[in-house]
Amino acid sequence: MSDSGKYSAVKVTQVWRWTDHLFSFRTERPDWFRFQAGQFARLGLAEAEDAPPSVWRAYSIVSGPYDDFLEYYSIVVPDGAFTSRLKDLQPGGTLFMERQNHGFLTLERFALQGDLFLLASGTGLAPYLSILADPLTWDSFDRIVLVHSVRLQNELAYREHIESLAENELFKDNAHKLIYLPTVTREPSGYLNARIPQLIQTGELEQKSNTPLSKERSKFMLCGNPEMVQETRIALKEKGFVSARSSRPGEIATENYW
Numbered sequence: 001m002s003d004s005g006k007y008s009a010v011k012v013t014q015v016w017r018w019t020d021h022l023f024s025f026r027t028e029r030p031d032w033f034r035f036q037a038g039q040f041a042r043l044g045l046a047e048a049e050d051a052p053p054s055v056w057r058a059y060s061i062v063s064g065p066y067d068d069f070l071e072y073y074s075i076v077v078p079d080g081a082f083t084s085r086l087k088d089l090q091p092g093g094t095l096f097m098e099r100q101n102h103g104f105l106t107l108e109r110f111a112l113q114g115d116l117f118l119l120a121s122g123t124g125l126a127p128y129l130s131i132l133a134d135p136l137t138w139d140s141f142d143r144i145v146l147v148h149s150v151r152l153q154n155e156l157a158y159r160e161h162i163e164s165l166a167e168n169e170l171f172k173d174n175a176h177k178l179i180y181l182p183t184v185t186r187e188p189s190g191y192l193n194a195r196i197p198q199l200i201q202t203g204e205l206e207q208k209s210n211t212p213l214s215k216e217r218s219k220f221m222l223c224g225n226p227e228m229v230q231e232t233r234i235a236l237k238e239k240g241f242v243s244a245r246s247s248r249p250g251e252i253a254t255e256n257y258w
Contacts, residue, residue, distance in 0.1 A: 006100075007044060007053065012093040013069065018157040021076045022123070023087060024062065027095055029070045037065050037134040038127040038221075039103040040255075043072070044096035045085055053096040057082045060103070060126035060223070060255070062158075064133025070097075073126040073157065105221060107131070109244045109253040112140035114217035117205075119196050119232060121149045121224030127255065128223070129158060132165065138174040141219075145179045145209045149196050149228070151186040179209045197231040200239070215240055215251070223255040 014026040035041070040060040044053025062071040077083045089095070105127050110116075116137070118128040125148050131137050137144065150156055159182060166175035183192040183199070192199065192208060199205040206212050220236055222229045233243070236252055244250035 007096045007098045009094050010070075010097055012089050012091055012095060014091055015089060019154050022074070022155060022157055023076070024071060024073045024157070025086075025089065026063075026069045026071045027097070029063075029068055030097075032099065033070070033097070033101070035061060035065060035101040036106045036108070037130040037137070038106040038255075039101045039130075040127070041070065041072075041101060042098040044098075045082060046094075046096065055082050055085075056098075058102065060105075060124075060130070062126045062129045064130055067133065073123050073129075075123050103127075103255065105223060105253055105255040107134075107136060107140065109221075110219040110251070111249065112136070114141060114214070114219060115143040115145065115211050116141040117211075117218060117220045118144065118146045119149075119220060119222050119224075120147065121196065121228040122155070124224030124228075124255070125158060126223075128221070129161070131221075132162070132171075132178075135170060138171050138177060142177065142217075143179060143209075143211050144177050145181065145205075145211055147181045147183060147192075147196060147199070147205070149183040149185060149224070151184070153184050153187065153189050153191070156182050156184070156191075179211065181205075181208055195231075196228055197235040200232065200235040213239060213241075218251055220252045221254075222252065229254050 010027040012027050017023040040058045042056050042058050044056045046053045059072040062073050076087050162180050165171050185195055222232050241251040243252045
């Protein structure tokens with residue numbers, strides 16, 4: 001079974017591994033699928049060939065809204081019903097995806113001006129890579145501060161890609177706007193070594209990015225494990241920032257990645 005009114009089958013085109021528990025994969029992009037940078041797709045796996053998908057999970061999209069492929073970044077959950085099977089997929093394998101896009105971690109949440117802080121832990125980096133692939137991001141903000149917090153250095157997936165954006169023909173004229181701050185919390189490294197809430201509380205985020213936190217200028221996106229998202233939201237609210245709602249403007253948008 002390849003299609004229904006709500007989902008379609010797609011082929012996996014590429015799989016690569018960052019560590020034994022982190023990997024990325026690409027699929028075809030159906031002509032009908034449209035999304036905004038920062039949104040996620042729901043992917044399904046079937047128990048057997050010709051069977052309908054029985055397990056579904058949400059995955060933020062790494063690729064940009066104008067790319068002709070869909071890319072995802074995943075952690076392997078030990079004994080997980082989905083990722084324990086997903087990690088063994090090879091090019092040519094089949095996944096299912098819902099036709100509907102999902103999620104509100106998009107630039108629509110904010111006034112498009114000032115400074116944008118993209119704060120991620122682990123695979124919460126994924127939607128920010130899509131946002132950085134959208135020219136609207138670079139055109140709208142004066143500074144873009146990307147913080148990626150991981151436990152170990154080898155978990156800094158996409159580091160080379162992020163650093164290469166300065167050479168990208170689409171973005172190089174605005175490359176000076178991007179400030180990339182990798183953060184490693186559980187081993188010595190040449191990077192920052194405090195968790196994101198502490199970087200905000202101590203002022204180190206402002207110092208290292210050379211970007212003051214300002215009610216008038218700063219916009220924050222938070223994506224990652226729920227503990228990080230909650231603690232970072234609290235740290236920002238202590239400084240006077242509020243969550244953006246459909247009913248009121250604000251400076252904080254969040255996505256719990258699991």
